[in-house]
Amino acid sequence: GAGVSQSPSNKVTEKGKDVELRCDPISGHTALYWYRQSLGQGLEFLIYFQGNSAPDKSGLPSDRFSAERTGGSVSTLTIQRTQQEDSAVYLCASSPHRGSGNTIYFGEGSWLTVV
Amino acid sequence: GENVEQHPSTLSVQEGDSAVIKCTYSDSASNYFPWYKQELGKGPQLIIDIRSNVGEKKDQRIAVTLNKTAKHFSLHITETQPEDSAVYFCAAIWGLGGGATNKLIFGTGTLLAVQP
Numbered sequence: 001g002a003g004v005s006q007s008p009s010n011k012v013t014e015k016g017k018d019v020e021l022r023c024d025p026i027s028g029h030t031a032l033y034w035y036r037q038s039l040g041q042g043l044e045f046l047i048y049f050q051g052n053s054a055p056d057k058s059g060l061p062s063d064r065f066s067a068e069r070t071g072g073s074v075s076t077l078t079i080q081r082t083q084q085e086d087s088a089v090y091l092c093a094s095s096p097h098r099g100s101g102n103t104i105y106f107g108e109g110s111w112l113t114v115v
Numbered sequence: 116g117e118n119v120e121q122h123p124s125t126l127s128v129q130e131g132d133s134a135v136i137k138c139t140y141s142d143s144a145s146n147y148f149p150w151y152k153q154e155l156g157k158g159p160q161l162i163i164d165i166r167s168n169v170g171e172k173k174d175q176r177i178a179v180t181l182n183k184t185a186k187h188f189s190l191h192i193t194e195t196q197p198e199d200s201a202v203y204f205c206a207a208i209w210g211l212g213g214g215a216t217n218k219l220i221f222g223t224g225t226l227l228a229v230q231p
Contacts, residue, residue, distance in 0.1 A: 043221040106158040
């Protein structure tokens with residue numbers, strides 16, 4: 001597609017359930033990022049994928065969070081045993097390739113509400 | 116550690132006036148500084164960026180200045196219009212000192228309100 005595509009756009013889930021959020025990066029982009037944005041807050045780095053390299057998971061807040069990227073393209077962010085504090089917008093972004101200064105493009109986000 | 120500070124957190128201006136948002140960063144190796152505009156319910160959109168080999172860049176009503184020595188960079192919007200109202204985020208690239216990740220570290224955002 002023309003831009004970064006995320007699904008679902010909105011998700012309401014019950015506390016304790018698992019959720020999966022999907023990201024389709026811009027075609028040909030080798031770098032993929034996940035960020036989290038809580039209501040009225042800035043963007044918190046979660047995880048970074050670059051090509052076939054091991055992902056940088058340093059931003060994941062707990063072991064309930066995991067992400068994978070299959071075939072170097074689509075990525076899935078999984079949150080297990082969701083908690084209310086997980087409610088946020090989860091933003092995916094992609095960039096053409098590794099290296100400083102490559103423009104990073106964001107999707108519209110997946111709005112997660114844990115009730 | 117990784118840190119980008121952004122001020123002010125809110126800014127209200129009259130239509131036609133200028134708006135200035137300032138950021139400081141901590142990683143002296145950073146050399147790429149983008150600015151994003153985020154409208155309600157949407158993802159951040161890149162509006163302008165600057166690399167460390169220049170001190171200023173302008174695109175119509177928007178300009179960004181960079182002082183690498185002081186580790187400051189600023190966004191300037193002239194002749195503001197109501198459609199400029201949004202949240203603006205500065206960012207700095209992190210991890211250029213040998214790390215594998217070129218991740219963006221964001222400031223906390225500035226809510227700009229342009230009053231008609």
